[in-house]
Amino acid sequence: xxxxxxxxxxxxxxxxxxxxxxxxxxxxxxxxxxxxxxxxxxxxxxxxxxxxxxxxxxxxxxxxxxxxxxxxxxxxxxxxxxxxxxxxxxxxxxxxxxxxxxxxxxxxxxxxxxxxxxxxxxxxxxxxxxxxxxxxxxxxxxxxxxxxxxxxxxxxxxxxxxxxxxxxxxxxxxxxxxxxxxxxxxxxxxxxxxxxxxxxxxxxxxxxxxxxxxxxxxxxxxxxxxxxxxxxxxxxxxxxxxxxxxxxxxxxxxxxxxxxxxxxxxxxxxxxxxxxxxxxxxxxxxxxxxxxxxxxxxxxxxxxxxxxxxxxxxx
Amino acid sequence: xxxxxxxxxxxxxxxxxxxxxxxxxxxxxxxxxxxxxxxxxxxxxxxxxxxxxxxxxxxxxxxxxxxxxxxxxxxxxxxxxxxxxxxxxxxxxxxxxxxxxxxxxxxxxxxxxxxxxxxxxxxxxxxxxxxxxxxxxxxxxxxxxxxxxxxxxxxxxxxxxxxxxxxxxxxxxxxxxxxxxxxxxxxxxxxxxxxxxxxxxxxxxxxxxxxxxxxxxxxxxxxxxxxxxxxxxxxxxxxxxxxxxxxxxxxxxxxxxxxxxxxxxxxxxxxxxxxxxxxxxxxxxxxxxxxxxxxxxxxxxxxxxxxxxxxxxxx
Numbered sequence: 001x002x003x004x005x006x007x008x009x010x011x012x013x014x015x016x017x018x019x020x021x022x023x024x025x026x027x028x029x030x031x032x033x034x035x036x037x038x039x040x041x042x043x044x045x046x047x048x049x050x051x052x053x054x055x056x057x058x059x060x061x062x063x064x065x066x067x068x069x070x071x072x073x074x075x076x077x078x079x080x081x082x083x084x085x086x087x088x089x090x091x092x093x094x095x096x097x098x099x100x101x102x103x104x105x106x107x108x109x110x111x112x113x114x115x116x117x118x119x120x121x122x123x124x125x126x127x128x129x130x131x132x133x134x135x136x137x138x139x140x141x142x143x144x145x146x147x148x149x150x151x152x153x154x155x156x157x158x159x160x161x162x163x164x165x166x167x168x169x170x171x172x173x174x175x176x177x178x179x180x181x182x183x184x185x186x187x188x189x190x191x192x193x194x195x196x197x198x199x200x201x202x203x204x205x206x207x208x209x210x211x212x213x214x215x216x217x218x219x220x221x222x223x224x225x226x227x228x229x230x231x232x233x234x235x236x237x238x239x240x241x242x243x244x245x246x247x248x249x250x251x252x253x254x255x256x257x258x259x260x261x262x263x264x265x266x267x268x269x270x271x272x273x274x275x276x277x278x279x280x281x282x283x284x285x286x287x288x289x290x291x292x293x294x295x296x297x298x299x300x301x302x303x304x305x306x307x308x309x310x311x312x313x314x315x
Numbered sequence: 316x317x318x319x320x321x322x323x324x325x326x327x328x329x330x331x332x333x334x335x336x337x338x339x340x341x342x343x344x345x346x347x348x349x350x351x352x353x354x355x356x357x358x359x360x361x362x363x364x365x366x367x368x369x370x371x372x373x374x375x376x377x378x379x380x381x382x383x384x385x386x387x388x389x390x391x392x393x394x395x396x397x398x399x400x401x402x403x404x405x406x407x408x409x410x411x412x413x414x415x416x417x418x419x420x421x422x423x424x425x426x427x428x429x430x431x432x433x434x435x436x437x438x439x440x441x442x443x444x445x446x447x448x449x450x451x452x453x454x455x456x457x458x459x460x461x462x463x464x465x466x467x468x469x470x471x472x473x474x475x476x477x478x479x480x481x482x483x484x485x486x487x488x489x490x491x492x493x494x495x496x497x498x499x500x501x502x503x504x505x506x507x508x509x510x511x512x513x514x515x516x517x518x519x520x521x522x523x524x525x526x527x528x529x530x531x532x533x534x535x536x537x538x539x540x541x542x543x544x545x546x547x548x549x550x551x552x553x554x555x556x557x558x559x560x561x562x563x564x565x566x567x568x569x570x571x572x573x574x575x576x577x578x579x580x581x582x583x584x585x586x587x588x589x590x591x592x593x594x595x596x597x598x599x600x601x602x603x604x605x606x607x608x609x610x611x612x613x614x615x616x617x618x619x620x621x622x623x624x625x626x627x628x629x630x
């Protein structure tokens with residue numbers, strides 16, 4: 001089994017590692033994204049990390065990088081990044097291949113995470129897998145018929161923008177009732193704050209963040225419990241629509257908000273059982289992501305290795 | 316190019332034909348489904364029609380049949396049919412293969428229609444296709460990554476049961492706000508009747524059926540126009556969620572309700588443009604089904620031929 005370098009390019013930091021068989025053998029020095037202005041200086045920093053990781057395994061031949069934004073994974077071009085300025089139509093794959101001599105893949109971050117969970121994490125052995133990440137935003141990735149599904153413009157999997165109420169809360173892309181507008185990090189905190197305030201309980205917005213809210217719920221706080229019930233029911237309603245449409249065998253739920261575990265999973269399961277036919281939910285696995293923050297590193301390394309293998313098979 | 320027999324098994328009638336290259340060369344005698352009690356007598360009628368069509372082309376080697384209900388297309392077993400009693404776990408493929416000596420495929424009717432539209436109809440050359448049929452019920456079929464997508468229990472594509480309002484109208488399978496509960500044939504008529512009645516206009520439910528309602532809208536009837544606007548907006552909202560999730564290149568809209576054409580398509584397009592990012596809708600084709608009532612016959616014949624070809628390639 002060969003090793004590969006996986007890079008998880010985020011708006012706050014860029015994590016990397018040398019990966020073999022789904023395990024991180026060595027981590028690269030963390031890059032703080034906002035310290036760099038523009039693509040060129042960041043490319044230099046990326047090359048240094050790659051060189052560092054190659055010293056640990058001079059035989060490494062593949063490099064996978066995942067980025068948040070509009071990424072053309074077929075041509076390896078980054079069209080635009082979310083919260084990272086200066087990345088407009090950067091031919092990242094060609095640049096990195098030229099500079100490193102490695103076989104490079106460039107992928108959307110949510111797809112890479114889904115790929116990692118499918119190959120080595122919670123969705124192992126799944127054939128039709130829906131991954132959803134609940135954080136500040138709600139993202140997703142799909143494995144269908146045993147392969148990463150990207151769609152026509154390589155933008156598929158945006159479960160957070162699916163509407164749960166066609167006349168609901170307006171969102172940034174013109175949709176109404178997009179799931180993200182109900183169960184994003186900030187929306188959860190805002191809802192809790194409002195309920196506490198209506199009940200005469202003084203809290204700050206920070207005290208209503210998902211981590212704190214989960215603690216409160218576990219201590220028996222009725223308002224916190226109610227918020228998690230509602231959030232789980234809404235995520236469950238959106239997933240029920242996904243189940244009717246795609247009939248998956250596995251749903252993986254990750255991201256910071258998913259750390260509420262049973263507080264979130266119980267109402268999600270209740271929603272799925274209540275809203276779909278038994279043939280759809282009886283054999284459905286609904287599981288927490290297991291690779292956590294490493295899903296991107298591991299998924300990108302796996303994508304790069306699989307791409308290298310298919311290039312060797314189809315020269 | 317070989318010919319194949321395609322059979323479209325419906326609750327009211329069973330249509331069949333000898334198909335070559337997507338065209339029906341000869342039609343089989345229509346079978347009136349309710350005249351037969353149970354699977355055995357219907358199987359006899361099916362065999363007669365098959366014999367009739369084989370006389371037109373003695374070289375035919377493949378037969379595809381599509382049925383409404385829970386169908387295991389991998390094992391060729393009909394678990395249960397919608398509105399047709401007496402079909403419980405019938406090993407239809409094996410029965411027909413034994414009795415006819417043909418290579419037989421058994422498929423869900425909506426999948427077969429989607430396959431027909433993709434191979435020979437409105438979705439030709441599409442790679443990621445969402446087909447939706449609007450009638451008494453709302454069904455669907457998916458072609459993803461250039462292949463029919465069936466999902467884990469072979470039940471995928473049920474767009475009519477996706478929710479557009481998670482706290483909306485309750486439906487038969489426990490879901491709330493299922494699209495079908497707003498835009499099914501009867502629901503459209505019921506909504507129109509209510510609006511006419513509130514406006515003091517006397518109409519019968521029959522006069523509010525989609526065909527009549529489309530005529531009224533074209534004659535400038537404001538209530539009828541309003542109903543089509545609302546129905547199109549609701550279908551469009553559901554499709555917008557599908558677009559965010561699957562990023563298709565083609566959406567095919569068929570079924571009786573789709574005969575309202577521009578009255579329905581204009582608000583659907585408006586919804587899609589308003590509710591999704593331009594990269595998703597700019598290159599998206601939204602088209603009316605072109606094979607109409609023949610999509611099932613043609614699609615099932617195509618499925619049977621393709622199955623025959625793959626059996627020959629993987630003996």
